[in-house]
Amino acid sequence: MGKKLVCELEAGDHIYCKRRGGLYDHHGIYVGDNMVIHLAGKAKKIQPYSCQECKNKGVINGEIAKICIHCFHGGKNLGVYAYGVSYFQHKTRKNGTCCIRAARPPHEVVAAAIHLLEHGGFGRYNLFANNCEDFAVYCKTGFAESKQIMGHIKRLTFMFPIVGVIATLPLAAAYTVHKGISQRGHGLT
Numbered sequence: 001m002g003k004k005l006v007c008e009l010e011a012g013d014h015i016y017c018k019r020r021g022g023l024y025d026h027h028g029i030y031v032g033d034n035m036v037i038h039l040a041g042k043a044k045k046i047q048p049y050s051c052q053e054c055k056n057k058g059v060i061n062g063e064i065a066k067i068c069i070h071c072f073h074g075g076k077n078l079g080v081y082a083y084g085v086s087y088f089q090h091k092t093r094k095n096g097t098c099c100i101r102a103a104r105p106p107h108e109v110v111a112a113a114i115h116l117l118e119h120g121g122f123g124r125y126n127l128f129a130n131n132c133e134d135f136a137v138y139c140k141t142g143f144a145e146s147k148q149i150m151g152h153i154k155r156l157t158f159m160f161p162i163v164g165v166i167a168t169l170p171l172a173a174a175y176t177v178h179k180g181i182s183q184r185g186h187g188l189t
């Protein structure tokens with residue numbers, strides 16, 4: 001968890017660092033041998049072939065690229081994304097630094113990242129997983145990040161409002177009961 005030095009990284013680690021002066025975090029999977037596989041997304045400028053190490057070992061296939069760790073962090077601190085954290089930790093930690101789901105074994109994470117790089121796609125999650133964090137979370141767990149799925153559900157709700165109404169009813173009922181109790185409480189005091 002937390003910050004790590006490059007020499008401490010292990011293949012299969014999900015790493016992130018600040019880009020553009022902290023405007024956003026960029027995420028990738030460290031695959032060993034000083035290389036990182038990432039979904040380029042907003043960070044299209046960090047491409048293979050930009051340094052000697054990348055020239056020798058870099059690969060680019062559509063949005064997915066393998067670049068060297070130095071080009072990835074660009075001199076910024078690296079963080080390691082935590083997996084299998086508690087619900088409480090997930091709520092209290094900074095967004096985009098941890099996940100409640102457990103991670104796969106490291107060799108499977110590396111294999112997943114290489115598979116996506118070689119096939120140049122994002123599997124069946126293509127529709128709603130579209131950023132570098134989702135890519136890394138998908139490699140680590142086999143699942144796309146849930147907030148993206150929630151976004152998908154919201155879109156569905158927009159298209160089919162009845163679904164939203166049905167989903168909201170129990171919540172509204174619970175809220176009413178809660179309100180009723182607190183009002184009664186006020187009446188007593």
Ligand SMILES: [Zn+2]
Pocket residue numbers: 050051052053054055067068069070071072
């Ligand atoms: Zn490089």
